[in-house]
Amino acid sequence: MRDFLKGAPLSALAAAALAGLLLAPTVAGADEGMWTFNNFPSAKVKQAYGFSPDPKWLERVQLASVRLARGCSGAFVSASGLVQTNHHCARACIQQVSTAEHNHIKDGFTAAELKDEAKCPDMEVNQLVQITDVTQRVNAATAGKEGDAFSAALKEVQAAIQKECTGGADDTRCDVVELYHGGAYNLYKYHRYQDVRLVFAPEEDIAFFGGDPDNFEFPRYDLDVSYVRVYDKDGKPLNTKANYFPYASHDANEGDLVFTSGNPGRTERLDTVAELEYERDHALPDRLLYLAELRGILLQFTSQGEENGRIARTKLFTLENSYKALYGGLQTLVDPALIATKRKDEAELKAIIDADPALKQQYGDPWAAIAKSVEHFAVVATRYDVLEGGRSFTQSDMFTFARNLVRAASERALPDGKRLREYTDANFPFIRQRLLSNSPVYPELERVLMRMQLVYMQRQLGPDDPLVKKVFGNRSAEQIADDLVKGSTLGDPAERKRLLEGGQAALDASTDPMIRFAKLVDADALAARRDVEANVAAVQQKNAGYIAQAMFKVHGTSIYPDATFSPRVSYGAVKGYEQNGQHVAPFTTMGGTFDRATGAFPFALPESWLKAKDAINPSQKFDAVSTNDIIGGNSGSPVINKDAEVVGLIFDGNIQSLGGDYGYDGSVNRAVWVTVGALKEALAKVYHANRLAKELAGH
Amino acid sequence: MRDFLKGAPLSALAAAALAGLLLAPTVAGADEGMWTFNNFPSAKVKQAYGFSPDPKWLERVQLASVRLARGCSGAFVSASGLVQTNHHCARACIQQVSTAEHNHIKDGFTAAELKDEAKCPDMEVNQLVQITDVTQRVNAATAGKEGDAFSAALKEVQAAIQKECTGGADDTRCDVVELYHGGAYNLYKYHRYQDVRLVFAPEEDIAFFGGDPDNFEFPRYDLDVSYVRVYDKDGKPLNTKANYFPYASHDANEGDLVFTSGNPGRTERLDTVAELEYERDHALPDRLLYLAELRGILLQFTSQGEENGRIARTKLFTLENSYKALYGGLQTLVDPALIATKRKDEAELKAIIDADPALKQQYGDPWAAIAKSVEHFAVVATRYDVLEGGRSFTQSDMFTFARNLVRAASERALPDGKRLREYTDANFPFIRQRLLSNSPVYPELERVLMRMQLVYMQRQLGPDDPLVKKVFGNRSAEQIADDLVKGSTLGDPAERKRLLEGGQAALDASTDPMIRFAKLVDADALAARRDVEANVAAVQQKNAGYIAQAMFKVHGTSIYPDATFSPRVSYGAVKGYEQNGQHVAPFTTMGGTFDRATGAFPFALPESWLKAKDAINPSQKFDAVSTNDIIGGNSGSPVINKDAEVVGLIFDGNIQSLGGDYGYDGSVNRAVWVTVGALKEALAKVYHANRLAKELAGH
Structure with missing residues (x-):
């Protein structure tokens, strides 16, 4: 599960201290890198895959992507504020709206109508709208200082920059992000949304099919999805007509170039x-x-x-x-x-x-x-x-x-x-x-x-x-x-x-x-x-x-900063890998799920799936892997094609990717995601979630 | 707690494998060493402390010492088979003879009369009676063999030697002990006693006062003692008139030479x-x-x-x-x-x-x-x-x-x-x-x-x-x-x-x-x-x-083998040490116990102690430390003086001794024990265990 479990914000420092606090830059190999929107290696992508994302493409992707402030990523996938993320990213909300009588973790959740969408008590969604370089101002404030004085000056200048940026508005969030760990400071300005409501979640048994034993493994058979909706100040669904990723009509194929846009939490690739x-x-x-x-x-x-x-x-x-x-x-x-x-x-x-x-x-x-x-x-x-x-x-x-x-x-x-x-x-x-x-x-x-x-x-x-x-x-x-x-x-x-x-x-x-x-x-x-x-x-x-x-x-700007739980883009290809001398294919099928099921936790399928077995297309691609460089925090990131259409939904990395904190090995490091075809198939054939399916189809 | 928790015997190999299986010899510094009875460095002790244990002294100590086969040590302390060991070494028995109605772990146990002594369901006591060198026979059997064949040959020759040694008698136990990990093989022949009965145990709250937080720490205030009795084949108390350690009339003092005789479980001091x-x-x-x-x-x-x-x-x-x-x-x-x-x-x-x-x-x-x-x-x-x-x-x-x-x-x-x-x-x-x-x-x-x-x-x-x-x-x-x-x-x-x-x-x-x-x-x-x-x-x-x-x-026989849960002797002096810049005195007092008590687990004293507070001599030495080189398995070992009288009862090592698996540092490594004076004081003033006290006094 590729969520970045930050806990309360006051433990962010704890996490950073534990992690050594050093987020140093690194020179990226093929497909490697969690790139910022203002330093994306388009030329490198062009060279490897023949496609060069231009500034407009990047801006569109930036605005259609969101951060779930308590530790995940997501994407607008309709014109009405609908956000696609993982089941495990909305899990706290799904549990919070449950009671001893209605356990939505176990039974899933479907809001039949807009009015049935259930308020998530403490979900916050952030949309990045602007990046500004504030390195000089920060460095000027801390110049010549050490220890306590350095710490106080840094805190003070960051607070001042952030406060100026928000202008006192609670619906604006501004973070001074330390990139290349002090090599650069960028101000990230977000729209902050705190009225977020649960639209749909499948049953835990299929969202997390295989449980802990299958976590971080592949082949995999998980429908780790949920949909939530962002509401505006007036309590209306947010208008996201200008900034959303439509669902692709076809699944990606082996070898296809795919991008992810999300918020990798923390890496320590060049700690001392x-x-x-x-x-x-x-x-x-x-x-x-x-x-x-x-x-x-x-x-x-x-x-x-x-x-x-x-x-x-x-x-x-x-x-x-x-x-x-x-x-x-x-x-x-x-x-x-x-x-x-x-x-x-x-x-x-x-x-x-x-x-x-x-x-x-x-x-x-x-x-x-x-x-x-x-x-x-x-x-x-x-x-x-x-x-x-x-x-x-x-x-x-x-x-x-x-x-x-x-x-x-x-x-x-x-x-x-x-x-x-x-x-x-x-x-x-x-x-x-x-x-x-x-x-x-x-x-x-x-x-x-x-x-x-x-x-x-x-x-x-x-x-x-x-x-x-x-x-x-x-x-x-x-x-x-x-x-x-x-x-x-x-x-x-x-x-x-x-x-x-x-x-x-x-x-x-x-x-x-x-x-x-x-x-x-x-x-x-x-x-x-x-x-x-x-x-x-x-x-x-x-x-x-x-x-x-x-x-x-030495290296110029051909390097990417360590992850900082701020928006990044990575690129790669749909691709299998070798494990214990065997080739692991890049896709599983929905039919394969039924072969893996034993009927007992954590390999039990929910009733809805058992009932729908004959209706489901067994050869529909289910989960997939690609070489995109991700880490905890990327959970819920959309996987998109060149046309910025959703072809998948990141929910995990493979076991070989667990060293990703410290380095990236393109031969085996894989991002794991649900295919868009499986999402559509499940909504239609298992859940009959017609309202949602229509919205996703742009109707 | 210096017990050697072997678990079922079939896991002994597991433990050995985990530990790397290598028990290599090492050259001993001052006070260092877990010496075998047939290679004790008497000259070295003489040089350091002016006393040279002679073969007769060593034989007496050997025969008065016992091994508790499921992981501890003990000593005969009366002419009638009475064995002194730790509370935590008899803990399984104390629990086994408890019921939901009578919890002897909590309330302690005192057998008023001989007939009240409670059979320990699966305690086994071993008394080492003979050591024979069988190195040549073992080496001849395994010569030129590798892997499976080596393993099979070793197993076969060991089984043969052991079977010859026991002569089919279940009351004889024979172990071929690999010393210096294959440098020598010695046959250890023991009396095996399986009729062992619980005589006395204090309440857990004082036996393990301070609980896990104080475990392996010093200063310490624990009465970690129990007494069990070995019975012979006729169901009579074993006659041990010829082989027991009497209780010393006085406690040891700082600087005194003391010996321990016990069964250190496992060290890996010269693993590769x-x-x-x-x-x-x-x-x-x-x-x-x-x-x-x-x-x-x-x-x-x-x-x-x-x-x-x-x-x-x-x-x-x-x-x-x-x-x-x-x-x-x-x-x-x-x-x-x-x-x-x-x-x-x-x-x-x-x-x-x-x-x-x-x-x-x-x-x-x-x-x-x-x-x-x-x-x-x-x-x-x-x-x-x-x-x-x-x-x-x-x-x-x-x-x-x-x-x-x-x-x-x-x-x-x-x-x-x-x-x-x-x-x-x-x-x-x-x-x-x-x-x-x-x-x-x-x-x-x-x-x-x-x-x-x-x-x-x-x-x-x-x-x-x-x-x-x-x-x-x-x-x-x-x-x-x-x-x-x-x-x-x-x-x-x-x-x-x-x-x-x-x-x-x-x-x-x-x-x-x-x-x-x-x-x-x-x-x-x-x-x-x-x-x-x-x-x-x-x-x-x-x-x-x-x-x-x-x-x-290179080193001749001036080296001791790694620990093998077989009888060993170590020597040292009663001595404090420096910790975090402070001197830790070698003794605590019984009065200090009441200062440390908070009334709440694990710092709660049992009722019996609270009642006896005024009767107890507050300046009586309670627990002590000495430089003896011990390790898990030594729990229950007697601490004896030059006259082979009991001056204490090993129950722990200090936190600095936890590296003892890999080496011994005489400046801080300490064995922790209850003084004989505290044992006597508690039996008399707290428990009024007169039958036991009389027996220990030789009456």
Whole structure:
């Protein structure tokens, strides 16, 4: 599953720190690259495939593509704001609109009429409308600064640029994107849409047929699609007549050139050796071990009754997906060949700098500086990660609400440029949507997650840590979790609204135990974050910027930046590959699905498919692979042909693509997608979703 | 917790294979070494501490020491067969004699009279009575052989030697121990005792005070003791008048020389670089990830009601202990310094061989041969491990019974020397005891474990694996686990006895689903094992033997063999150490326990201690550390003074000792033990265990 599971925005830094924070540029081989719209290698595509996307083509693709702000991609596919994305990208929404009585994850969802389309409580859709280069302004603001001062200046200038860009409008989103990790800063201006409604979703059993065992594998038989609709301010379907991808009348064939337009989340293709070794030896194993334990807890929890399954399986699903992807990344890193190559590349570039007194004077030894920052991170990483990062209490929705409320009160009282990034005026609407959403909260699951996190915190920081002592006092993890969840009213959106609007005074007056708990840990969490921002992130940003600039001097602009969960285009061809000495064909068929089905989870087909078996064209292409270079975050990306028509829907990469964080190997790295023919066939023959089918056909 | 958790004997090979199977010798620094009784460095001890253990002293220590065959150590401490060991070493027994009504893990156990001593269903105690060198006979049998043939010949000669040694007597146990991994083979002859009864155990809350967070840490406040009694064939307490350690009248002091006598399980201090890298990159991470997931499952399971906690916490406890130990080992291996040193040592020894044409002719390049076997293992390891090794269905007791019954029927029909090791006449009593024991089986836990293993198998081998397809058919993991556990009668010892005695005919007639399942997977499991035995283990045994022989030529006998879960002696001094810039004193006090207690698990004291607070001497030394070189398996080892009197009871190593698998650092590596004074104080003041106290005082 190629979604980029960002979690709350406040964990973005955590993710970045874990990942080493270095997004360095790389010279692209054939079909390689996640290209920005303002630096697309049209000439290279022309040379390889005979077609040169022109600026108009690129603009059209840019405007018809969307980002799902909580971690996926999508595309407008009708004139009325209809968005095609993955089932797993809308999964949170599908679950949120479910109840104990109506489980739409299990049974699917079809809105018979427009009025039946169900509001997704916290989905946000972004459409990129403008890119502006702001490198000079950013560099001027940070020039000559280090550590804390660098970090503060960067934050301040970014906030200022973003605020100017939005002009205070909540329906505009502006992100200063660090490309080539500090080699360039571009301002991305988006339309921000928060009224998004669920139109259609198939049953989980076919959307994720094969489950975890088949995830990241091919051949594959998944209908991983959902449709949502963007509504405008007046509550009407958004008019997207000018900017959408029509469905192609024919499927792509083997060898065809295809493009994807989406938002790859994060790659670390030219992290320094020091960063990669840390990732291999500490960050990835520790993260995987944490996920494995949480997986065990959720596996057991979900097995305790159908309702437990309903409320926790989305979390389990998300986790298993991350786990498999990270495990694949680890396998790539323990292969000594990869780091050996990086070491060589690093030495070569360093020699170029060292040989040029001007460069040497300007950049010094950025690799050594980064290595030192990694050493510092190694010391503080556990505390950072457990309190503020990827292994923190933010697993719990109620805790996340509490933390957001506590911080919103204090941060939003500060000048915009002094706030934590996610609380600036430009960024806050994203958090606010979640705080005010009526998505359900499940106390029993919350209790289990809080208990797990408390045990984990005690284990990782040790029982003698002063904060651990303060948190535990004379209670056990079980008792604390019980008290927090039973005593809290943060599951109620009205209460969250009251606390958000009441600001610091309301917070101070609150006796809600989860609010008090979030306050109790906040000073330590923020201190850990400030330390990492100043002594790890700032050092890496500054020095990786130097490395990037040096690379520009050597390679010019024939390079693409590492992924940053911002819009990118990749190109490639429909193509099979060799695996264990066997050729894997680029297509599966819908008929093949029935051969693979055993009747038992995760290889059970839904009733609708069993019923429709005879109606379905067995030789209709189902899933496909192509050489497009994608990564987590690209889930839901449209696959389009030269005419910018949809021929497919990205939902995964193959197992060989899991090393894509660190490099691209065109011989085996494949994007996995549903063909447009299968989408049409399923809507017509299985779901009889005529309203939707008509809309997709342009009627 | 320094126990050596072997699991079923059939997983011993798994453990060995995982660990790289190489037990190479090393030259010992000060206080370093797990010495055999027939090669103890008395002169070195004399030089360092002014005392030279003589053969008589060593013999006395040997005979008063015992091995707990399922993974621990102990010592006779009275004339009537009383054995002192750890609470965690008798934990399985304490749980087995518990019921839903009487939870002795929680409440402790005291046998008021001899008749109240409770039979441990499957404890086996071994007393080493004789060591014989059989190197020549073994080497003659395997000379000139490779792979399968080597493996078969080794198995056959070992079985023959062992069978001759036991003379068919089940109360004699004989093990051919590979020392210096093939540098020498010694025959260890033991008395085997299977009638062992529980005499005393404190409450878990004080035996394991501090729980997982404090495990492998110091300062420490644990009363990790239990007493069991060995009974003779007539059901009378064993007469051990000639061979026991009396309790010392005074505690040891800082700086005192102390010895430990126990059974360190496994070290890999001179594994080759290829083996260590495999361990670091694959074996340890995969094992840890498996344990982390199982931990999550058990954490959630045990939180579902008190009875679930009672039946599964021992398993969770065992797992958490392994996890922390293995994680410590991984941290040692990712430190590049360790492997760099090994690489240098390896190059030096290789240079010596290469420089000597005779040696070169005899040994070739054993490191290259081992590296090749590691490459082979890398390919087959997952399948081996999931079907036959450390991540297999043997987590389930019912499956283990089924497998043992299936294999007993086929293997015991073969000539002794052709059988799998654990089914030879000399070894089988160990399995038979477990099969026929009346220890309780918990179906709900069994179901959870089987489901987990099925999901894990499907994930690791993939849904297209032919065996996975056969196992799953059209059922889900959940359904299969339900069917297996609900339908099986293997929880009943009478049924197991019937099947064991009925042999192949009874097996063939059985419709028990667990038996059928064990049969279904057995061919694949055995094939995986045979492959590893022939192409990994045999290659490593042969070539590690060469390396060992080369080391003998260079270092003589001033070296000790890697640990092999056979009796060893280590020496050292009571001594603190520096940690994070602070001095850690070598003793804690009983009074300190009350300061550390919070009242909440795992820092809650039992009622008995709270009541006795005023009676306990607060300045009585409680736990202690010394420089003795120990490892998992040493749990329950006595700590003795020069007069062979008990001054303590080993139960742990400090966190710095977790690298002990790979090396010993005397500056920080410490053994952790309960002082004899604390044992006496607790029995007298907390437990009023007068019968036991009198016996220990020699009355």
